[in-house]
Amino acid sequence: MRILVLGGTTDARALAGLLQGRAEVVSSLAGRVRNPLLPPGEVRVGGFGGVPGLVEYLRDKAIDVVVDATHPFAAGMTANAAAASAGTGVPLVVLRRPGWTEGPDDDWRRVPSLGAAAALLPAVGSRVFLTTGRQDLATFAGLHLWFLVRSVDPPDPPVPRRMHSVLDRGPFSVKGERALLQEHAIDVLVTKDSGGSATAAKLTAAREAGVPVIVVDRPPLPAGVSVVADPPACVAVLEEAYGLGA
Template identity: 60%
Template sequence: MLGGTGEARALASALLARGVHVVSSLAGRVANPRLPEGEVRIGGFGGPDGLARWLTDHEAVAVVDATHPFAERIGTSAVAGAKAANVPLLRLQRPGWQPRHDDWHWVASLDEAAERIQELGDRIFLTSGRQGLAAFAHCARQWFLARCVDPPEPPLPPNIEILLDRGPYRVEGERALMREHRIDVLVTKDSGGDMTAAKLLAARELGIPVVVVRRPERPDAHTVHDVAAALDWVSAMLEG
């Protein structure tokens, strides 16, 4: 299981309850990650070839890629590595968010988001993760509130306040936070799921425009969108 998401933790728990041996692999980019039940390994594999060797050496019978929708590198390695090891692969990917009477501005990257905010506002709520803050380092006119799980490293925008926190969040809390800091633009990635969706509902209520970064393209793979479907797939692999 290539994990790190709530869906990965839920699937690991469900499989363990059925007596399935699961090894959950985390990238190790978060200092204190939420750990799933069962065996856990932390760190990369060394690309597709390294993953293929690991799968072969450990006699894996299936791979589930339940990584974050923006974990582009491991998603690509998963497809190539599983193919090289001749191990069936499933991608468990939560659906993306959909606008409903919202003022959303879709962009292809954080660099494009940094350009789009120039025409939208001056007080920006960044919820795109600590590794993407460098894209806004040249934005000297705006003030930023950046929410991250771990402290970010430079380069950073000159006018920035860092809020260390992790979800799940509630709409009332997000609404109060945006009001307190007089936010007039929200920037986020299309991560999907319920854990961090409250900010979108709060932005809708407050009439705040949202800049949304589209998900990166990934290689084709058999994909399901919920834990129940992934559980059925793994069960079928084991029965086969």
């Protein structure tokens, strides 16, 4: 079996490891991070050229199954994968870890988009811990607030005028996140609903400090796709539905 894993996430790397020796796996990375953590096995880096390019790739490489294990906010890639699957008949499985759930002591404000988060921010706080990724900073560039921005690679303009940048890669600890909030006198946190444990410590630190959190909801998935919550569940589906061997 030849499996294309659309990756770049912790779950994608874990899935590639589980499939080693059981299938021919190609992991595809978008190439947006300069030094990405690579999964085991064959890796390709870069885009496909939209739906037509992905269709051509699936046919040329005789791919049997596509697993979309991209970030929950990589809506464009997921839409392209669904369209290419429909156009070729190659099955698509979407691997999406569950989103975060608000607890009784949390102070969350859910919004449908980054633009909505930017519009709400001035009414919530003035010293912002912005953890939505370096590619989304333009949305917040016009705000006259102070931003602590964390990303793997240095952000490119346009960026907020009052900004301190921290270069780091998860997983993060509650102790470390608590120290960041205190050191920079953060009074509001902005995050995407990415889910998972690698970056969830900031939510615990915010809860402890009484810092409100603006949570950007995930974009909807294409209709009719098969969704699994974690790598072992994905392997089980590949076994039961598509004949993955031992």
